[in-house]
Amino acid sequence: MVNSEYERRIAARFSIFDQDGNGYIDRSDFSGAAKALLAEFGVAARSDRGQALYGGAEALWQGLAGIADRDGDQRITREEFVTGAVKRLRDRPERFAEIARPFLHAALFVADADGDGSATVEETARLLTALGVPGDTAREVAGGLDTDGDGKVGEAEIVPAFAQYFTVPE
Numbered sequence: 001m002v003n004s005e006y007e008r009r010i011a012a013r014f015s016i017f018d019q020d021g022n023g024y025i026d027r028s029d030f031s032g033a034a035k036a037l038l039a040e041f042g043v044a045a046r047s048d049r050g051q052a053l054y055g056g057a058e059a060l061w062q063g064l065a066g067i068a069d070r071d072g073d074q075r076i077t078r079e080e081f082v083t084g085a086v087k088r089l090r091d092r093p094e095r096f097a098e099i100a101r102p103f104l105h106a107a108l109f110v111a112d113a114d115g116d117g118s119a120t121v122e123e124t125a126r127l128l129t130a131l132g133v134p135g136d137t138a139r140e141v142a143g144g145l146d147t148d149g150d151g152k153v154g155e156a157e158i159v160p161a162f163a164q165y166f167t168v169p170e
Contacts, residue, residue, distance in 0.1 A: 017076075
């Protein structure tokens with residue numbers, strides 16, 4: 001049961017991972033996110049970038065399942081998600097950053113048209129939109145991720161922001 005303000009804020013993040021809206025998070029939500037990103041950027045699944053993204057999606061799924069799937073059924077309910085975040089991540093958002101890093105690294109690799117290791121703010125907004133973030137919000141968030149103002153979003157900017165968002169420090 002969700003009863004604190006912190007838990008309510010964490011529960012609101014659940015739907016971002018529940019890509020298909022079926023009420024639980026499972027492996028298919030992560031492979032579906034990878035497929036959507038590849039389609040958005042016209043990258044083949046069998047390419048090095050495509051394989052890296054699917055590998056990163058699997059790593060993120062495995063890490064999240066290890067934290068939150070308490071009954072071992074390979075599905076994470078909203079309650080398991082909240083409990084996992086509260087008990088295992090609240091005081092250690094860096095742990096979530098490390099779980100998310102392979103996926104985020106690969107997602108930037110897919111979005112990075114010029115191959116310089118960072119995605120432009122526009123490419124980052126497209127990445128977020130492909131993952132289900134509404135367009136205006138995606139553009140605003142992408143701009144905010146460019147913390148050094150160089151017009152690019154790199155791994156050093158996106159990984160801690162992602163972890164902070166999903167662990168919601170009070």
